[in-house]
Amino acid sequence: MENNNEQNLSGAAAGEDYLIRATAADDAIRAFAVTTRGVTEEARQRHGLSPVASAALGRTMAAALMMGADLKNDTDVLTIRFTGDGPIGTITVTADAKGGVKGYVDHPDVILPPNAQGKFDVGTAVGHGELHIMKDLGLKEPYAGTVAIQTGEIAEDISYYFAVSEQVPSVVSLGVLCNTADYSIRESGGFMLQLLPFCPDEVIEKLEERCRSLPSATDMLRQGMSPEEILSFVLEGMDPVVRDKKPVRFRCDCSRERVEKAIIAMGAKEIRSLIADGKPVTLNCGFCNTDYTFSIDDLILLLSRAQRQKA
Numbered sequence: 001m002e003n004n005n006e007q008n009l010s011g012a013a014a015g016e017d018y019l020i021r022a023t024a025a026d027d028a029i030r031a032f033a034v035t036t037r038g039v040t041e042e043a044r045q046r047h048g049l050s051p052v053a054s055a056a057l058g059r060t061m062a063a064a065l066m067m068g069a070d071l072k073n074d075t076d077v078l079t080i081r082f083t084g085d086g087p088i089g090t091i092t093v094t095a096d097a098k099g100g101v102k103g104y105v106d107h108p109d110v111i112l113p114p115n116a117q118g119k120f121d122v123g124t125a126v127g128h129g130e131l132h133i134m135k136d137l138g139l140k141e142p143y144a145g146t147v148a149i150q151t152g153e154i155a156e157d158i159s160y161y162f163a164v165s166e167q168v169p170s171v172v173s174l175g176v177l178c179n180t181a182d183y184s185i186r187e188s189g190g191f192m193l194q195l196l197p198f199c200p201d202e203v204i205e206k207l208e209e210r211c212r213s214l215p216s217a218t219d220m221l222r223q224g225m226s227p228e229e230i231l232s233f234v235l236e237g238m239d240p241v242v243r244d245k246k247p248v249r250f251r252c253d254c255s256r257e258r259v260e261k262a263i264i265a266m267g268a269k270e271i272r273s274l275i276a277d278g279k280p281v282t283l284n285c286g287f288c289n290t291d292y293t294f295s296i297d298d299l300i301l302l303l304s305r306a307q308r309q310k311a
Helices: 037-047 051-068 122-126 155-165 201-212 217-222 227-234 256-265 268-276 296-310
Strands: 018-024 029-035 077-084 090-096 100-105 129-136 143-148 170-178 185-195 241-247 281-285 290-294
Touching: 018 227, 029 051, 029 227, 037 051, 037 100, 037 185, 051 077, 051 090, 051 100, 051 122, 051 155, 051 170, 051 185, 129 155, 143 155, 155 170, 155 185, 170 217, 185 201, 185 217, 185 227, 217 227, 256 281, 256 290, 256 296, 268 296, 290 296
Parallel strands: none
Antiparallel strands: 018 029, 018 241, 029 185, 077 090, 077 129, 090 100, 129 143, 170 185, 281 290
């Protein structure tokens, strides 16, 4: 039976989170902005995230959504994975072209004191290691790029990836704000700017000067700015034009049917071993933290299906 986990646990309407894509300076600049309060709050509830884990995962999901907006086909998938040596472990996030995103961290309950600036110490939580970005575009082999983690603060590392792996000068700013009373998500989102190859020098200089005086995405979110207002402010004097707008949401495509197929793929020998243990088996989806439990009778039926497939 299909049991798609697309329910929203945060209580926020799915339409509250959305992404816009824009161009500016006569199409010499590509720009993205996204608000993800509901997305990050759902991840926090599903995984029991600490504040610093909410910040790390929330920033990564916002980045993935903006990068996913550049995918061409509905079946294309983008995966961001930070494999650092910090206490949070690996961060894994997957986004699609339709505004869906899902993700998790290895150790969601990590608690760290604020950094020297009084902010979430995501850099220490992530640590040193590698940033991997993979794009599954339906080709024989997925596109994959890997760079060294520079700061662990997510935005800086995504910018570095674009510069080194794709040779696209980019500005990325991401932010997550938590309520102090219960650590629920107050605001979450960010923006991303990219210079196209034909961008004139005067536009580059203007953008560089503008970026030197910009507040962070966190500050803009704290002021309640919408994605449109963020890009209008960031690209002031560069005539930004919104080209696309779409809702975004936490969306996992796991289901009981998919887990059944995974069990069958283990083979008859492994399923018999599970049955011999005499206990129900519970498998967990790491992305959405949903448990799927199979009784002994369920396993016997799956064993029968496995045997029929082999015959």
